[in-house]
Amino acid sequence: MKEMVTRNRSLTPETEKLLNNQIVLEASSSAQYLSMASWCDMQGFQHSASFLYEHADEERMHMLKLFNYINEAGGHALQPEIKNIKHQYQTLREVFEEILGHEIDVTRNINELVDHCINTKDYATFNFLQWFVTEQREEETIARRALEIFDIIGEEGVGLWTIDIEIGKLHGAGNSNDA
Numbered sequence: 001m002k003e004m005v006t007r008n009r010s011l012t013p014e015t016e017k018l019l020n021n022q023i024v025l026e027a028s029s030s031a032q033y034l035s036m037a038s039w040c041d042m043q044g045f046q047h048s049a050s051f052l053y054e055h056a057d058e059e060r061m062h063m064l065k066l067f068n069y070i071n072e073a074g075g076h077a078l079q080p081e082i083k084n085i086k087h088q089y090q091t092l093r094e095v096f097e098e099i100l101g102h103e104i105d106v107t108r109n110i111n112e113l114v115d116h117c118i119n120t121k122d123y124a125t126f127n128f129l130q131w132f133v134t135e136q137r138e139e140e141t142i143a144r145r146a147l148e149i150f151d152i153i154g155e156e157g158v159g160l161w162t163i164d165i166e167i168g169k170l171h172g173a174g175n176s177n178d179a
């Protein structure tokens with residue numbers, strides 16, 4: 001019975017594996033952003049903390065989108081183990097620099113997945129991934145905007161205080177996520 005289910009599907013084992021790898025990335029993003037939120041909270045950067053708590057939730061929703069897609073397509077979505085979470089940061093700016101770098105890596109991964117779907121003519125998965133393509137562009141924009149806020153306001157005096165407030169206003173900015 002199990003074999004029949006596996007044979008009667010268009011999702012290939014290779015694509016399933018790549019989608020499961022994407023689950024690892026989304027779960028890592030969620031875990032890392034939660035850790036960043038906690039660090040911000042502890043340092044008194046309340047607005048950045050709320051932004052990051054929300055962002056951590058969104059990344060989990062992205063992970064669940066992949067769970068649903070893989071399982072509906074007859075595959076098996078795997079709950080990943082997440083290791084090597086960073087807990088300490090030197091500065092608030094470092095947090096947002098890491099977010100931008102991480103989002104760029106995730107975008108690269110999504111693009112590779114899309115390439116794979118084109119090469120294997122898996123247009124259903126290609127179509128599914130378009131939501132992630134749009135989401136990544138928006139998330140990169142928000143992360144870049146956060147760093148621009150540091151540059152424009154400057155961190156001297158009450159600068160950091162104001163930066164924290166402005167980052168809080170980025171909540172949902174450019175957010176296509178209705179997941």
Ligand code: OFO
Binds near residue numbers: 136
């Ligand atoms: Fe999942 O959207 Fe960024 O990483």
